[in-house]
Amino acid sequence: MSEDLREMLTDAAVREGDVVTGEVTAVDENGVTVALSHGFEGHIAPQELSAVPGTNPTEVTSVGSQITAVVVKVDMESGQVTLSKRRAEQASAWNRMQELLASGEPIEVEIRDVVKGGLVADVGVRAFIPASLVDRRFVENLDEFKGKTLRAKVVEVDPEKNKLILSRRALLEEETEAKAKALMEELKPGDVIEGTVQRLTDFGAFVDIGGADGLVHISELSFSHVNHPSEVVHEGDRVKVRVLRVDPEAGRISLSIKAALPEPWEEHANDYQPGDVVQGVVKRVVDFGAFVELQPGLEGLVHVSQISNEHVAHASDVLQPGQEVTVRVLSVDPERRRISLSMREPGPSRSENTGSNRRRERRPVERQDDSGTGATLGDLFGDLFK
Incomplete structure (x- = not known):
C-alpha cells in the first residue's frame, strides 16, 4: 500500500x-x-x-x-x-421495537421468507410471525404472503435472545372489534342487508355483515325444518339477512335468512284451491296425522282419518318423514294459515260397499210345532181374532 x-x-x-x-x-x-x-x-x-x-x-x-x-x-x-x-440497523431497530410494543402502534413489514411455522420479515432485526398469529382464521398455505407487505403489532421483544414476535392477527381482531362496534351503532332490528357465511355450527351459521359476525340460528335459516345448517348454506355463500336483535354490550347480532325471504303464505296460499290434487313431502308425523310440505314453509295437515279409505290407527303406520305423497286439498284458511289435505280415494268407502249397512228385509217369524212342521202365528192363533 x-x-x-x-x-x-x-x-x-x-x-x-x-x-x-x-x-x-x-x-x-x-x-x-x-x-x-x-x-x-x-x-x-x-x-x-x-x-x-x-x-x-x-x-x-x-x-x-x-x-x-x-x-x-x-x-x-x-x-x-x-x-x-x-x-447499523440493529441497535436502533431494537429500540424502535420496544417503543412500538409499549405504544401498541402497528408496523408495516415485508415478508422475506416462509419457514416452518410462520413468516419471516426484516425490520432491522429478524422478525417472526407465527402461523397462528398470521390471520384470525387458520391459513393453510403461507406461501401466498411471501413478498407481500403486511401490517402487524409487536407482541414480544427480547434483544438478548434475538427474539422479536409480531402478530397480524392481533391487529385484525382490533380492527374487527372497532368495525363491529361502529356497525352495531348503525344497525336496527328490521334492517335487511347482505353478508357472507363464515362458518357453520350445529346450532346455526355465522354471517359476516361487513365487519361483524351475526348468528343465524338454525330455526331462522329456512321456513322448512332444517336438521343441519349445511342443508341450506355453505361457507362463502352470499346471503340476504334481516336483523332481529342487536346487543352492543354482549357484542351479539341475531340475524334471520328466513325473515328476509317472501312469506310462503303470502306468496303461495292462493295457488291452492279445494279439490286440487298436488304432490307434497311428509315433513312431520304426529299422533293425529301428518304435516305435508307443499312449498318450502307451506304445510298442510292430513288428519289421521284422511290418510286412507281403510282405518288407520296411527299415522306412523302408513307415513314416514321424507315420503312423497299425492294429496287432495280439502280446505284453505289463509287467516288461520291452515290447509286441510286428504289422501283418501274419492267415492264410497269400503264399509259403504258391504252389506253391513244395507236395509234388511223383514221376514215373518216362523215357529216349529210339535210335529216339526212349520206354522205361522196366524195359523196358531187365528181363531182368537175371529
Missing part, C-alpha cells in the same frame, strides 16, 4: 464502528458496492445486508440508492472498507 493511500485513509477518519452513508454503485450475488466520501469504496457481503439469512442482495437495494452501514473493518493495505447494513 502506498503512503498516499495510507494518508488518505487516515485523513478520512474512516474507522471501525463508524456509521457511514454512501451511494450503491453495484449489486450482484456477491454483495453490494458502495461509493463513500473521499473516493473510497465499501463492500457489504450478502449476509451483512439483512437480518434474514439467505436474502438476495437485489431484494434489499439497487444501483443509485443511498445506503447506511457501519464500518466493520478498514484494510490499510488494500484500501478495502468492509461494511454491514445489518449491524
Whole structure:
C-alpha cells in the first residue's frame, strides 16, 4: 500500500464502528458496492445486508440508492472498507421495537421468507410471525404472503435472545372489534342487508355483515325444518339477512335468512284451491296425522282419518318423514294459515260397499210345532181374532 493511500485513509477518519452513508454503485450475488466520501469504496457481503439469512442482495437495494452501514473493518493495505447494513440497523431497530410494543402502534413489514411455522420479515432485526398469529382464521398455505407487505403489532421483544414476535392477527381482531362496534351503532332490528357465511355450527351459521359476525340460528335459516345448517348454506355463500336483535354490550347480532325471504303464505296460499290434487313431502308425523310440505314453509295437515279409505290407527303406520305423497286439498284458511289435505280415494268407502249397512228385509217369524212342521202365528192363533 502506498503512503498516499495510507494518508488518505487516515485523513478520512474512516474507522471501525463508524456509521457511514454512501451511494450503491453495484449489486450482484456477491454483495453490494458502495461509493463513500473521499473516493473510497465499501463492500457489504450478502449476509451483512439483512437480518434474514439467505436474502438476495437485489431484494434489499439497487444501483443509485443511498445506503447506511457501519464500518466493520478498514484494510490499510488494500484500501478495502468492509461494511454491514445489518449491524447499523440493529441497535436502533431494537429500540424502535420496544417503543412500538409499549405504544401498541402497528408496523408495516415485508415478508422475506416462509419457514416452518410462520413468516419471516426484516425490520432491522429478524422478525417472526407465527402461523397462528398470521390471520384470525387458520391459513393453510403461507406461501401466498411471501413478498407481500403486511401490517402487524409487536407482541414480544427480547434483544438478548434475538427474539422479536409480531402478530397480524392481533391487529385484525382490533380492527374487527372497532368495525363491529361502529356497525352495531348503525344497525336496527328490521334492517335487511347482505353478508357472507363464515362458518357453520350445529346450532346455526355465522354471517359476516361487513365487519361483524351475526348468528343465524338454525330455526331462522329456512321456513322448512332444517336438521343441519349445511342443508341450506355453505361457507362463502352470499346471503340476504334481516336483523332481529342487536346487543352492543354482549357484542351479539341475531340475524334471520328466513325473515328476509317472501312469506310462503303470502306468496303461495292462493295457488291452492279445494279439490286440487298436488304432490307434497311428509315433513312431520304426529299422533293425529301428518304435516305435508307443499312449498318450502307451506304445510298442510292430513288428519289421521284422511290418510286412507281403510282405518288407520296411527299415522306412523302408513307415513314416514321424507315420503312423497299425492294429496287432495280439502280446505284453505289463509287467516288461520291452515290447509286441510286428504289422501283418501274419492267415492264410497269400503264399509259403504258391504252389506253391513244395507236395509234388511223383514221376514215373518216362523215357529216349529210339535210335529216339526212349520206354522205361522196366524195359523196358531187365528181363531182368537175371529
